[in-house]
Amino acid sequence: MIYRELGRIGINVSEIGMGCEGFVDKSFEQVNAFIDLMEAKGVNCIDLYTPNPDLRSNLGRAMRGRRDSFVLQAHLCTIWKDGQYKRTRDIAEVKAGFADQLRRLETDYVEIGMIHYVDSLADWEGCKTGPVMEYALELKKTGAIKSIGLSSHNPQAALAAVNSGLIDVLMFSINPCYDLLPADEDVESLFDAKNYEKPLVNMDAERQELYETCQRLGVGITVMKAFGGGDLLSAELSPAGKALTANQCIHYALTRPGVASVLVGARSIEDLMTSIAYEDAPDSEKDYAEVFAALPKISWQGHCMYCGHCAPCPSGIDIANVTKFLNLTIAQGEVPETVREHYGALSHSAGECIQCGACETRCPFGVPIMENMKRAVGVFGR
Numbered sequence: 001m002i003y004r005e006l007g008r009i010g011i012n013v014s015e016i017g018m019g020c021e022g023f024v025d026k027s028f029e030q031v032n033a034f035i036d037l038m039e040a041k042g043v044n045c046i047d048l049y050t051p052n053p054d055l056r057s058n059l060g061r062a063m064r065g066r067r068d069s070f071v072l073q074a075h076l077c078t079i080w081k082d083g084q085y086k087r088t089r090d091i092a093e094v095k096a097g098f099a100d101q102l103r104r105l106e107t108d109y110v111e112i113g114m115i116h117y118v119d120s121l122a123d124w125e126g127c128k129t130g131p132v133m134e135y136a137l138e139l140k141k142t143g144a145i146k147s148i149g150l151s152s153h154n155p156q157a158a159l160a161a162v163n164s165g166l167i168d169v170l171m172f173s174i175n176p177c178y179d180l181l182p183a184d185e186d187v188e189s190l191f192d193a194k195n196y197e198k199p200l201v202n203m204d205a206e207r208q209e210l211y212e213t214c215q216r217l218g219v220g221i222t223v224m225k226a227f228g229g230g231d232l233l234s235a236e237l238s239p240a241g242k243a244l245t246a247n248q249c250i251h252y253a254l255t256r257p258g259v260a261s262v263l264v265g266a267r268s269i270e271d272l273m274t275s276i277a278y279e280d281a282p283d284s285e286k287d288y289a290e291v292f293a294a295l296p297k298i299s300w301q302g303h304c305m306y307c308g309h310c311a312p313c314p315s316g317i318d319i320a321n322v323t324k325f326l327n328l329t330i331a332q333g334e335v336p337e338t339v340r341e342h343y344g345a346l347s348h349s350a351g352e353c354i355q356c357g358a359c360e361t362r363c364p365f366g367v368p369i370m371e372n373m374k375r376a377v378g379v380f381g382r
Ligand code: SF4
Pocket: 289, 303, 304, 305, 306, 307, 308, 309, 310, 311, 319, 320, 323, 362, 363, 364, 365, 366, 367, 369
């Protein structure tokens, strides 16, 4: 298992993480088997969102004696009331809900306390200036949460939260189809087939800005809906007009700037094994470039996907990462210090490009790589 830094908070998470919704209605023995497998395979990042709190009692029991093996992402502002899930900003309900989570999990802290489901700027403003943020900051001060997170499907709301400096971790819905759509306050727009009927070209600029800003500011992203709720894996349902594989979807999410962990859902041990198998899959199975370039309804021409399909470079240049760092500076109009540091850590710089052109013949998106290498030298000086 490969581990990645979760932004600036000093915690490493497995690049394959786990969402818990599929655990609902499972017995303790079944939940325990999931936790056994996760521990054995090094899957340490668990998102605890699930409507029914009974599951958290099973999880708490299953984690006895091994709590420290996991990084827990809990959600503030989600409660179970009258037998139903409820998103709430009522601070008394929020406090009671979080206390219940800790009790059921048999712990006195979680690594991430996530303000749940903020899909509009107005909701973000309300959270930021109201008792929800006050409570989150208080929890962080006491150590009951080690960092403040936010979950969202809307790049505008998420970007405002990230730029506020108050959010350490972002949970966001990322896959190659959602990434083409403009921001919307209604999450249903992501699933609406009508929104995919017209030709879609390149990533939505606000989503691109969101991911780049997260990387620049050290806000780690944990990814939800990498498979679009399973739709992307189905030829019939995929908005791309063609089925993608789980490995392609996971790899796509992991190659977005700022992403630390993809929280895969699993309804069975076999589902979880399939996602964990990503770690041992050959590059050819992860590579999404040629498949995406041939999708009937979607185009990324001229846009670097950070897919790595242009490798190998005879000079050993990591073209995808050089391009990613270059794009971060272009977006900012300056060279952020963290980006300079990351660039400096590359074993080979753009200055080693011999302009052989081999990469451009392999890039299915027509990216002007040789020109980009020259620009990177101009920006980074090497
Ligand atoms: S330059 Fe092309 S092949 Fe290389 S990482 Fe970017 S999109 Fe992929």
